[in-house]
Amino acid sequence: MTPTLIGRWHTRLILFALIGLPVTLLFALHATNWDYWPPRYDLPAFQYPFYFLTAIVLLGLVLDMAYMQIQRFHWDQDWPFAYQFFFSIVEYLIVYYAVWDGWLDFIFTEFRPTWNDTVYHFSTVFTLSFLALLGGVQIFFIRWRFKGGEFGRL
Amino acid sequence: MPIEISWRRTGATAGGRTVLTGNGPFRMGRSSGNDVALDHPQVSRFHAEVRLDGGRVTIIDQKSQNGTLIAGNRITSAQWREGDDLAIGPFILEYRQTRTAGARDANDPDLQATVLGQADAPRDGPRDARQPAPRDDGSSRFPGPVFNTRIVALRDLQATQKIAEEVDYLTVGGGIGSFCWVDHLRVFGVPTSAIRVIGVAPDRKPYAKWGRLCRNSQIPDTERIRSNSISTPDNIWGFPGYASREFVRDILNGRLVGLKYLLQVFGEPAITESYTPRTGDVYRSFDTEATRIGWDQMWRLGQVVGIRKTDDERFVIAYRMLSTQVGANETADERSQRERFIIARHIHISTGYPASNYLPDLQSFRQKHPNSHAVVNAYEEHDEIYRSLEQKGGTILIRGRGIVASRVIQRVWEARKVNKSIRLLHLVRAPVGAGHKYDLAQRTVRSDVEQQPFNWPKACWGGTLRKQLEAATPEERARLLAAWDGTTTADRDDWNQIIEEGTRDGWYKVSVGNVAAIAEKSGKLVTRLESRDRQENVDLTADFIVDCTGLIARLDETPLIADLIRTYDLPRNRAGATGSEQSLAGLAVANSFEIPGLQNGRGRAFAAGVVASRGPYAAVDSFLGLQYAALRSVDQLAALKAPSVSRFGPFRSAYQWAKWCVGSPP
16 A cells, blocks of 8 residues: 555545444444344443544544654555554554553543453454455545545546 | 668667669668668568669569568568558668658758667567658658648548548557556446547557567566556456455465465565566456457557547547558559548547667667677567577676566576576676665665666555655656656565576676677677776677667657647656656646647547656556556546546446456446
8 A cells, every 4th residue: 555644544534434333333232232222322331332443543543644654764655554454453452551551531431441342343343444445445436546545536 | 763762660760761773673681782771680681672663663572581561561572652661670661752852851850870679560460550650741641731730621531531430539559558548438438339449459459569578578478577466457446456366266276375465465565575467367357358348349450640630629540551451462542441530539649668779889789780689679579599598508698777687687597497508797887876765765775776666666656656746846746756766676586586596606797887899709799898997998708688778768759749749849748857868758748647738629638658758647657557547537538528438436436346347348
């Protein structure tokens, strides 16, 4: 991949909207034992998966600027898939640590999500998003690959 | 009446001329003793005879190996009419009665004493599309006086009764650039009936010329080319890439090695060696997509000889149909029937590389030793050299350090498996030292060559560098391109190992220096290097010399383009430095690859490939670059509301992708 900063942000947000949110909804329903329809938006168990994923996305939007600096050291100004894979997991681990250590208690006021609460959720979102980067996005957006991950016309 | 014969190599503007007085017979051929001496391996020693009888000029082929062609047809004995092209090997000859040879010649800058290699001269079949541009003196040559103007009146064209077709979309070239454009048009919704392709490959293959250059430069079908997995000219989405296709095929055949390709794509280029597809797989993918989009129905076999704007906001393309059916004694009428016009609203020009240059010292050697086949350009057919090395052993000298040199070194390494007495001398002009620097990065150097997975930094195709170049002013573009450019080869483990092995075992040796002279001494080629630091002269003795310095994209060596530049005062891109480099710059194009100087009201013209080099996009001469150019120009057509071109949003895209997957026409 050869993303631009705007491209990273676009791609991150669009994958969040199109893959992250629907998958999180399923996990949130699962966390509330599929008992409620319409869903109980007010229950922390329902809300926290959304908060957790949002925290990763916000962290990612900031880290994207750092990634762009790393790219400048590459002659090809590229971002190998392996890096994408690795840093995605790093982002998860950072947010998980922040939750575990209580830094985010102001968000997770009722309880701190556990490893088991988050790892399957994140793994699912991550796997689907990564597959989208490998080709799924291009099927719908042919200009995306020439725009460093930005959406829209060339 | 005396006649003046002038000649040039296919694609080149430089050539020679001579005046023949009397009745002859005059001799044409490779030997220097001929009246018309044409130095090239494809020309027989005594190739053809010329007889003058009053106003009549007759050509008699002397059972030459590669034949003599008049106006595209192989002849044994035929009348040569003024204005007809006579083709002998890579040379195009024409003549005129000397009374008409006037002042025009005095300031004709084209005819100089340099001769160029013919990267694109087909070995067989009709010669390439590039041939002398229409004359501006109203001679009898097609398309004749009707083209002596910037805007051609439709009525004048109709009067010729030569308008064969009128279409919305037409592409000139018929190569991979044309193919990508047509593929996009088709997938965006345009029917085959609205598109025409004019090209010179008798087999209609979009990869005919590219494949020939691959084979000549020693890339057989099973070898891998320097291109990425997602650079898929048969698939506008770039998915699935060649790596996943190769993976699936290998796994289905029970070969787990296929997993390697996915891992390559995953880690490239930082952790793993970049994936590159096999030439044969690329050929096959072209064939499949060509069938799917109806390529053959749109194809017209012909040489485009001129393009003009029309007075109804379109373009007229003059071309001469090529046919293998036509007999040697074709009448003027029959010949005239093969000369046609096509009128199109939107045109696309992608004629590719006009020629390959020889290094000047090699060129002068070849002129002095016309019979020597031991000095070749790597893009010429030269398999004979490796066969000879395998049989008899010997020393081969390679000039240049790019990707072609790497491949030739590999070929020599393969030949050494047959014959261990082969040695390789690698001559480069100067040591590389440190790699290019840009921003915070520096290009790596290994074995004295700069290494880079592809021919530009990767972000030039669709990343930060693409964006930056597009936004830059012409001056900035020249600076950026100079920073990213340069001769590079790929960091391939097998190539690195060959160099290490050869250096260790002593059969591979690098020399650095400028060439003072090349001489033939008792059957060997002796290259003398300019002495440096008052040291003794260094002589490199070899049996063969292969020039691997590559293809040169001199736009004005494509007569069709040169004529367009002259006629419409088309501006060129800025190449950076002045002088010789400027001739490598392409036509100035907009970000959409439209040629602004050719806009004719609603009629629009686009360029792709080297025709647009050094403009808003660096990697124009690559699969992905050609796809990018096609996408930009077809998007522009959609914005202009050109007939049948959709905006191609996500749903149409996914639907068309599904059609591609099942192989159904768009």
